[in-house]
Amino acid sequence: MLIKNHWYAVEFGQQVGDRPLQVKVHGHDLVLWRSPNGTVNAQSDLCVHRGGSLAGGEVVGECVRCPYHGWRYDTEGACVEIPANRPGLPIPRKARIDTYPCVERYGFVWVFLGDLAAEQRPPLPELYGMELHTEARAEGFRAVQGEFTWQANYDRVLENAIDIAHTPFVHAGSFGNRDEPEIQDFDLEEIHDNGHLVSVSATVDLKPPLPSGIWRLIAKKERPPVNTSTGFYPPNVSLLIVRLPMGDMRLFTAAVPLDEHTTVSKFCMMRSFFTGGWADKDSHKRTLKIFREDQPTVEGQRPELLPFDLSAELHVKSDSIQLAYRRWRQEQLDKGLGLAAPTDEESRRAAAVIPSPARAAEPEMASAWVFPTVGSAAAGADA
Numbered sequence: 001m002l003i004k005n006h007w008y009a010v011e012f013g014q015q016v017g018d019r020p021l022q023v024k025v026h027g028h029d030l031v032l033w034r035s036p037n038g039t040v041n042a043q044s045d046l047c048v049h050r051g052g053s054l055a056g057g058e059v060v061g062e063c064v065r066c067p068y069h070g071w072r073y074d075t076e077g078a079c080v081e082i083p084a085n086r087p088g089l090p091i092p093r094k095a096r097i098d099t100y101p102c103v104e105r106y107g108f109v110w111v112f113l114g115d116l117a118a119e120q121r122p123p124l125p126e127l128y129g130m131e132l133h134t135e136a137r138a139e140g141f142r143a144v145q146g147e148f149t150w151q152a153n154y155d156r157v158l159e160n161a162i163d164i165a166h167t168p169f170v171h172a173g174s175f176g177n178r179d180e181p182e183i184q185d186f187d188l189e190e191i192h193d194n195g196h197l198v199s200v201s202a203t204v205d206l207k208p209p210l211p212s213g214i215w216r217l218i219a220k221k222e223r224p225p226v227n228t229s230t231g232f233y234p235p236n237v238s239l240l241i242v243r244l245p246m247g248d249m250r251l252f253t254a255a256v257p258l259d260e261h262t263t264v265s266k267f268c269m270m271r272s273f274f275t276g277g278w279a280d281k282d283s284h285k286r287t288l289k290i291f292r293e294d295q296p297t298v299e300g301q302r303p304e305l306l307p308f309d310l311s312a313e314l315h316v317k318s319d320s321i322q323l324a325y326r327r328w329r330q331e332q333l334d335k336g337l338g339l340a341a342p343t344d345e346e347s348r349r350a351a352a353v354i355p356s357p358a359r360a361a362e363p364e365m366a367s368a369w370v371f372p373t374v375g376s377a378a379a380g381a382d383a
């Protein structure tokens with residue numbers, strides 16, 4: 001279930017070059033491409049002529065060209081050239097594709113999936129400490145990026161990332177301490193902006209065991225509690241800040257829902273110790289180890305999709321961040337913002353796209369779109 005009208009972090013900026021790149025979000029194909037002026041464009045990856053994938057085409061100036069018959073679309077989604085047409089033949093007004101607002105920030109490409117006008121959109125979250133290319137470096141942080149694929153629904157993946165109480169069990173082989181599973185009481189810190197929930201986080205002291213590997217070289221022998229913050233920026237980014245005695249570790253993760261069963265976590269792990277490039281490989285390996293420890297548990301959860309009814313699973317005090325996420329999600333569904341992902345059979349038979357702002361901005365042009373939009377699913381319905 002895609003919650004529309006939000007900014008999704010979908011890809012690392014450095015992955016988007018001058019060749020079109022396909023990105024899947026909840027079963028919908030988007031194409032990302034970089035204009036010669038450096039800005040990234042996000043559009044529906046579905047040519048309105050014969051359904052060609054623009055991602056297989058090329059960037060030509062400020063346009064993307066379909067590989068099949070060469071139709072060329074500009075950054076607004078309007079087709080500006082149909083090579084097979086004789087000169088002077090008009091381009092049909094239906095020859096256009098949905099174009100989504102797109103911003104590159106914190107090393108990620110953020111795409112606004114929905115049809116709200118600019119002034120109604122929620123703000124892009126301020127990711128504290130993620131100013132990868134500016135302040136973070138000045139603060140002495142070093143960052144590595146990477147990704148990890150789960151055969152699991154993204155709600156389950158996101159909840160796992162913000163779950164405090166699983167650490168002593170699932171991560172007993174690394175930073176979890178089975179002898180100290182108790183979670184102290186904590187308050188939720190919620191940040192709102194203009195009526196929109198921007199983030200929910202909590203800070204607790206954890207008691208991990210002594211670290212292993214090269215970290216042991218600089219670890220203190222006596223282990224004080226490790227102050228740890230975790231939280232989420234809806235819809236799909238989570239954070240983990242671990243204040244180790246030797247320095248800070250910050251893990252930002254965008255859980256990108258490819259479809260209902262597959263999620264890719266695109267992560268940026270930052271550290272304020274061992275800031276030489278020589279330790280990058282170790283940092284990358286440690287991050288993947290965390291995901292691998294989580295993997296069997298998350299992929300084994302049933303039901304595969306997050307229950308919508310809060311009473312369908314049992315919650316305790318230490319689950320309050322995940323509950324905040326479920327409440328936020330339910331509010332969005334109650335507003336009718338849930339878009340069911342197409343089933344394989346539906347995708348085979350008909351194309352439907354996520355509505356873009358141009359559709360709402362020009363209602364008189366409603367008939368001038370080739371593909372219908374995915375219908376809003378009834379609030380509370382399962383996908």
Ligand code: FES
Nearest residue numbers: 047050052066069
């Ligand atoms: S399918 Fe894209 S130009 Fe024909």
Ligand SMILES: [Fe+2]
Nearest residue numbers: 160170290294
């Ligand atoms: Fe975990």
